[in-house]
Amino acid sequence: MGKAPCCSKVGLHRGPWSSKEDMLLTNYVQTHGEGQWRALPNKAGLLRCGKSCRLRWMNYLRPGIKRGNISIDEEDLIVRLHKLLGNRWSLIAGRLPGRTDNEIKNYWNTHLIKKLRDEGIEPKPDKIIIKKRKDSKKKDRTDSVTSNASKKNKVSSDEEMNKKEEVAKIKVLVPKAIRVFSGSSSNNTVDSVLSSSSSIEVNDGKLEKNEEGVELEEGSWSKFDNNEYSYIDWPLIELGDTNYGTGPMYCVDNDHVLIDGCHFMLEDSMPNMLEQVYDEYLQLI
DNA sequence: AAGAGCGCCAACCGCCAGGCA
DNA sequence: CTGCCTGGCGGTTGGCGCTCT
Structure with a gap:
């Protein structure tokens, strides 16, 4: 027996939203905040399914949504992220400020697939096996x-x-959006980074302290197949005036990150440290 | 001018995880 | 432990508008 539908569809509006409906939804969410989507239509005076309200808000009405005009840089990022992650549109969208998963999905299906094929590239991810x-x-x-x-x-x-x-x-784990550290570093080498990654103590899935006893921020920790724990992150990289997402970046500790399986150091002495990391990352993929 | 064909994209649908009683 | 509810995700659909003939 299947699950009951999220709401009775009898008497509910479907299809495109009117400007009045948009206004009612916007006013309600701005006053009461997001959430309680099932109860929202009644309270807001909308004859819509709660799910439909959520979708409309998330994909269209939410403040900060950018529409159309996907730049070359954004397009490039989408292609790269898709190569890494496959059709995980919400994760890809999370790296593109103001873009929604639906928009990226549509853009991929209508523009990028065709474009890549025209260029003789079969668009498929490297790391994740796409199945039904x-x-x-x-x-x-x-x-x-x-x-x-x-x-x-x-x-x-x-x-x-x-x-x-x-x-x-699968190498790419489901990340949670948390910020990357840019802590100081002195005598780091790739070897020390590699060795430091195994020195992390994990308590109940959350890393508490590194080898030096430095308190680290609580976050989302995941376990790799080789029993190594890492801090999952998707940092924004600043290039010029624009923020870009990288791929999945696993912050090993305050000074080290792991991008797509390769270790990188973070050093204060490098003014464009993140940019360099990003460059190396681009070369990798 | 009109009909056919096509592309785009907003919206819908089914499914699933997590929370909670 | 179980079942229900909610939120969230990715795949798919269908209507609108543009272009072509």
């Missing part, structure tokens, strides 16, 4: 620290084994 939707979603979910799959008893043990094998192939 159902499987890939399960894979993505199991990629996070916890999974409900086994809890809900929906998969057999064979399926579990297959999923574990799939997970082992």
Whole structure:
């Protein structure tokens, strides 16, 4: 038996939103904040499904949304991120300020696929095995620290084994948006970075202190397949007047980051440190 | 001028994870 | 532990508008 629909569709408006509906929704959200989407239509006087309201707000009405005119730089970033992440539009959108997952998805499907194919490039991600939707979603979910799959008893043990094998192939973990550190560094070498990564103490999934006892900010920590824990981050890189997202950057500690499986040092002595890291990252991909 | 074909994109749909009672 | 609710995600659809014939 399937789940009941999120709301009764009887008597509800569908299709394009009118300016009056937009106004009602905007006023309500600005007054009461986001959330409680199911109850929102009644309270706001809208004859819409709550889900529809959320979508309209997230993709169109929310302040700061940029529409159209995707720049060459943004396009380039989308291509690179897609190469790394596949169709994880929300993650890609998270690296493009003001852009929504829906817009990027549409732009990819209508412009970029065609453009890349015209250039003789078959647009497919490097790292993630794209499967049919159902499987890939399960894979993505199991990629996070916890999974409900086994809890809900929906998969057999064979399926579990297959999923574990799939997970082992995936290098890119689901990140949470947190800021990167740019702490000081003195005598770092690649070797010391590599060795430092194994010295991190992890307590209950959250790193507390590094080797030197320096207090680190609490954040989202994930465990790599090689039992190494790393701080997942997607820092913004400033290039000129624009902020760009990089790929998944795992902050090993205050001074070191891991981008796409390779270690980098962060040093205050390098004024354009992040830009250099970004350049190296670009070369990698 | 009009109809067909096509591309774009807003909106919808189904599914799933996490929270909570 | 179980089931329901909510929010969020990615895939798909359908209508509108533009271009071509």
